[in-house]
Amino acid sequence: MEYLSNTYFLLALTFLVYSLSKMLQMRTGIAILNPILLSAIIIITFLELTDIDVATYNEGGRYIEFWLKPAVVALGVPLYKQLSNIKKQMMPLLVSELAGCVVGIISVVLVARLLGATQEVVMSLAAKSVTTPIAMEVTRTLGGIPSLTAAVVVCVGIFGGLTGFRVMKVTHIGSPIAQGLSLGTAAHAMGTSRAMDVSDKYGAFASLGLTLNGVFTALLTPTILEIIDAIF
Amino acid sequence: MIIQCAIIFGCLALGELLVWLTGIKLPSSIIGMLILTLLLKLKIVKLRQVERLSNFLVKNLGFFFVPAAVSLMLYFDIIKAQWLPILGASAISTILVIIVTGWIHQLMRRI
Numbered sequence: 241m242e243y244l245s246n247t248y249f250l251l252a253l254t255f256l257v258y259s260l261s262k263m264l265q266m267r268t269g270i271a272i273l274n275p276i277l278l279s280a281i282i283i284i285t286f287l288e289l290t291d292i293d294v295a296t297y298n299e300g301g302r303y304i305e306f307w308l309k310p311a312v313v314a315l316g317v318p319l320y321k322q323l324s325n326i327k328k329q330m331m332p333l334l335v336s337e338l339a340g341c342v343v344g345i346i347s348v349v350l351v352a353r354l355l356g357a358t359q360e361v362v363m364s365l366a367a368k369s370v371t372t373p374i375a376m377e378v379t380r381t382l383g384g385i386p387s388l389t390a391a392v393v394v395c396v397g398i399f400g401g402l403t404g405f406r407v408m409k410v411t412h413i414g415s416p417i418a419q420g421l422s423l424g425t426a427a428h429a430m431g432t433s434r435a436m437d438v439s440d441k442y443g444a445f446a447s448l449g450l451t452l453n454g455v456f457t458a459l460l461t462p463t464i465l466e467i468i469d470a471i472f
Numbered sequence: 473m474i475i476q477c478a479i480i481f482g483c484l485a486l487g488e489l490l491v492w493l494t495g496i497k498l499p500s501s502i503i504g505m506l507i508l509t510l511l512l513k514l515k516i517v518k519l520r521q522v523e524r525l526s527n528f529l530v531k532n533l534g535f536f537f538v539p540a541a542v543s544l545m546l547y548f549d550i551i552k553a554q555w556l557p558i559l560g561a562s563a564i565s566t567i568l569v570i571i572v573t574g575w576i577h578q579l580m581r582r583i
Contacts, residue, residue: 276534280541301539308536312501313484314526316508332580340573348565357557373499391547394540400566413574426569433533
């Protein structure tokens with residue numbers, strides 16, 4: 241049984257589970273079978289059943305997570321390919337991005353308070369839409385719990401990837417640029433990976449959304465929270 | 473393939489360097505992405521020198537998130553204690569961000 245906590249075994253298991261999850265989603269086309277979510281559920285269940293702790297899993301897992309940073313760098317390629325499109329509509333992009341950022345922060349803070357979250361939790365949610373390192377940094381400056389932020393960012397990413405296209409269909413957001421941008425803005429790199437499933441162009445605007453929202457959120461969150469505190 | 477790694481990791485390392493030098497509060501990976509875009513634009517790096525590796529990484533972005541999603545089990549307790557405000561607020565706000573960003577973008581393009 242001890243073999244089950246072997247690093248290479250757990251890595252192999254992760255590759256296998258993800259491949260199967262991806263295949264299942266492609267075969268069935270059911271959105272809820274999001275491969276990240278499905279893989280995580282299967283692996284968490286496996287770890288619970290075999291009594292292996294997350295730290296042990298992450299001895300292998302960190303080699304996978306290691307590629308996250310280079311993968312974000314690689315988003316520079318689709319971004320480069322769309323540069324001329326981006327230049328052509330600089331204003332719409334910046335304005336919609338700014339609106340998305342502000343609405344994201346204000347709405348999560350107000351709704352969380354309304355539903356009875358403690359101050360510490362509210363502060364941990366403010367930056368939930370952006371990529372983990374920025375979100376954790378913002379939480380740290382606000383006095384929230386960075387590890388909770390990291391967890392929420394993942395939840396938001398899964399949720400955004402899962403519901404994004406359906407929400408946009410219902411609300412008549414049809415242009416590929418607006419769709420990609422919204423996904424990256426609301427659900428960072430996980431939304432971007434979902435957009436990348438559709439096409440490079442979607443993915444490029446999603447990576448633009450994730451970048452701009454990251455920068456805006458890092459710069460604006462403390463000020464926006466002060467304003468919210470002053471009003472409410 | 474090794475040259476492709478050299479370029480991608482080179483951009484990441486430059487991003488790390490900038491963060492270290494300036495103390496700027498942005499992730500090195502995002503700065504690295506912008507550096508890569510710039511290098512491609514300036515034709516210092518050619519598309520074919522990075523395209524294969526970057527395609528592989530970008531197409532499999534989701535996979536690299538699996539360990540982070542598995543680590544969620546560490547936070548089940550905090551999330552369980554205040555699950556309604558945490559999950560409710562995140563879900564509502566995420567939907568709002570998608571709608572507002574998309575609508576305003578479409579609206580601005582029509583003006």
